[in-house]
Amino acid sequence: MARPKxxxxxLIRLYRRGxxxxxxxxxxxxxxxxxxxxxxxxxxxxxxFDVVGVSKEARLLGFVELNRLAxxxxxxxxxxxxAVQILSDDAPIAELIETxxxxxxxxxxxxxxxxxxVTRADLQKLPIEAVQQPAAGEPAAGA
Numbered sequence: 001m002a003r004p005k006x007x008x009x010x011l012i013r014l015y016r017r018g019x020x021x022x023x024x025x026x027x028x029x030x031x032x033x034x035x036x037x038x039x040x041x042x043x044x045x046x047x048x049f050d051v052v053g054v055s056k057e058a059r060l061l062g063f064v065e066l067n068r069l070a071x072x073x074x075x076x077x078x079x080x081x082x083a084v085q086i087l088s089d090d091a092p093i094a095e096l097i098e099t100x101x102x103x104x105x106x107x108x109x110x111x112x113x114x115x116x117x118v119t120r121a122d123l124q125k126l127p128i129e130a131v132q133q134p135a136a137g138e139p140a141a142g143a
Contacts, residue, residue, distance in 0.1 A: 021093065030054060030055040031052055033054055033061060037069050040064060041066065041069055044069075051066070053114070060081070060113075062080045063081060086108075086114065089108050
C-alpha cells in the first residue's frame with residue numbers, strides 16, 4: 001500500500017486532513033496454499049514477519065502465524081480472517097487504534113480486496129519516519 005511522503009510537512013498535512021488506515025498499513029504479502037510449512041517458516045523468518053497471507057488462485061484464504069505453524073500442509077495452519085479483524089483503508093486512525101486495543105492486527109480492505117495489514121507496532125512508524133526525515137530544503141542528517 002502506498003504511503004504518503006514523510007517529513008514534518010507530510011505529518012502536518014496528515015493531521016490536518018485526518019490520518020486514515022492506509023497511511024500506516026503495510027502490504028499484505030501472501031504465499032500460495034500449496035507452499036510447504038518449511039518454506040513458509042523460512043519466508044516469515046527471513047522477512048522478520050509474524051504473519052503472512054495464504055492464497056489460492058490469487059484469492060486470500062486466510063493467514064498463518066509463524067508461532068502457530070503446524071507440521072504438514074500449510075492449509076492446516078491457516079486461520080480465517082474474521083470480519084472484526086477487517087477495516088477499510090479509509091477508516092479513521094481512531095477506529096484503528098480502538099480495534100488494535102483488543103486484537104494484535106487489523107487486515108485492511110482496499111477496493112474490495114484484503115490488501116494490507118496493520119499491527120500495533122505499525123502505529124509507531126509514521127511519527128518516527130516523520131521525525132527522521134528532514135523538512136523540505138533541509139539537509140539530511142550526516143550530510
